Amino acid sequence: MAYTAEAFQNEFLALGATEVNAIVTVTSSGAEGGRRTGASEIIIVDCSGSMQAEGRMPAARQAAKAAVGCIDDGVHFAIVAGVSTAQQLYPAPGELAVSTPETRAQAIGAIDRLQASGGTAIGAWLKLAHQLLAQRPGDIKHAILLTDGENGEYKGYLESVLQEIGGSFTCDCRGVGTNWTVPELRKVANALLGTVDIVARPEDLTASFTQMMTAAMGKTSGDVQLRIWTPVNARVRFVKQVEPQVTDLTGKRVEDGPRTGRYPLGAWGAESRDYHVCVDVPAGVAGDEMLAARVSVVEGETVLTQSLVRAVWTEDSALSTRINRQVAHYTGQAELAEAIQAGIEARKSGDDRTATVKFGRAAQLAHESGNRATEELLATVVEIEDAATGTVRLRRKVDAADEMALDTRSTKTVRVGRAQ
């Protein structure tokens, strides 16, 4: 397994400056000889009464079957039916099946029995998934969660479950239709290091499930972490994944020895991701060179790769004012996601003026950075008159699915120079 990490930064700081920024690109070539550890999969399908609408239930059944078909031989798996409680649909309650052509056929038969009746209890569903996956320590653990509505559990229950099980497996969340809420599913995805997206039309569920399961089968490491050492009197201000999407990892820090913390990155396959590390350090004098952070990619106690973030203080303003393209670009991408989410919130609360300002800024940032996908999504919510200056007008009639797509995909980023 070959991992590399490379830091991009302007290490030169003006005298008195204490903020150090770097983008660390982590790349893995994937396993050379196939998966080293086992894997387990849970498919959770919402079977609440509302799933009867718009042909969602048959589409969900078809999608779940397609996902089962993508599970590699030897992977442990189970299907959970999401109603007012969590019911295990396959195999027998409390057990995991080992994937073979026979067990996959049995699971597909069981999926045919799925009926829409009952409520939405996401906390209970995730708890069952967690209990099932806990039987397989050391496995790469993944779940797919499909829902079409808001959680019906008492207030605070889902949060307490996420608190308890957060980080123990990866969960990709999909909302079908437009009656679910983006912030709720985003909360689940963030706690479980997964993705969130809207599947507006039920007929697109199969493609979405196939894509998630195929990606999950490509993972070769289950629990990769970023380990960050900082010098005495320094503080990690934030750690964010910034590519392929923005996820703030700052709050997930777990202390790991003197001046060192770990941040979970979830499962990895052959892929590349970018992280923005921001550290506050004590100021140095001219000519001082300090190691602001030693960033290691680790799996357990194994250091897979390492990169250094440095700070060099200089009186030469030509050096200290030099802008690092990567840092500037991803600072903009993070601001873009924030502007969109703030715009959507303002529009919902009837504050059109704030919404216009926020969406205007978002249009400007998306345009400047070459983030065409986000710019196109924005155009469904506002009329972009001049992207360069951020001049936009709110659309009177906005399709709910379009706005939810913009919301869920606001965190998707592009790399520097890409699509430009």
Place this chain on the structure above:
Amino acid sequence: MTDCPHCTDERAAGAAFCESCGRPLATGAPLDVGTDCGACGSAGSVATDGYCDNCGMLAGRPRDHAEADAGPVAAAVTDRGVRHRRNEDAMWLAVRGTEVDVVVCDGVSSSADPEVASGTAAEAAGKALALETGVAAAVRAAAEAVAALAGTGDPRRAASNPACTIVAARVREGEIEYGWVGDSRAYWVPIGAERAEQLTEDDSWATHVIAMGADPQAAWNNPQAHAITAWLGADFGVVEPRTGTLRPEAPGVLVLCSDGLWNYYTEPAAFAEVVLASVRENADLVSAARALVALAVEAGGADNITVALIPIV
């Protein structure tokens, strides 16, 4: 005689330095991991990457200050200076009896990894000098080695290729053969003379316009005075080193140095005075070289400083 800690090649009898890697035997060795931190005072806190595991400060690089001491035959000292955060100069010194091979290189700060360029050039030229094929061949070998760097390592090297200057000399039976590209210089300073003789002619903007008839004072005061017009690096193309030979008739000192030294003594009289005073007033050659470096540091140390002294009797 001790073995070179940096490589295992055998050294010829009489060599004060490892002839293979050119590093001095006594000083400039890499810092030991686990030494105490000079910045925060933590005991044994310097990690393998050279940074303190407590305060994060860089404990120092081996190239920040290095000395090569060949007793009365030759000496060379290189130093980071004050204003630059690392030493982008590099040197090579190998002696065999009274035969001397010496190289001084100065990395071009605006290029990618200039310290790699200078280190590569000094080593390539030094090794080529030992082949006895002459100074021009040695400079060309250095040019090839530096040009090849653009295609290796960090992709930023391809965009802004590593580059450096070079001045090299070989002393054989009292005859000096020298060659250069860029603005690192070789001087001949006869004992008791009032003026130093600059053997090299800078490949620099100022030298170029002065040769065209510009007022020297005004030319040297121009901000682009030091812009070099020839260098070793992939973007320069084929390097045609300029060379010369000198058979001194009276005793004197051959000096090779980077602009970090000569910048403070641009007048031939001032250069001769400071070199001869240093040689006269210090107990040995390496102390004289160290003293010259110290003067440049005291004068501001605006650049990296490298000086090699080879007396010829």
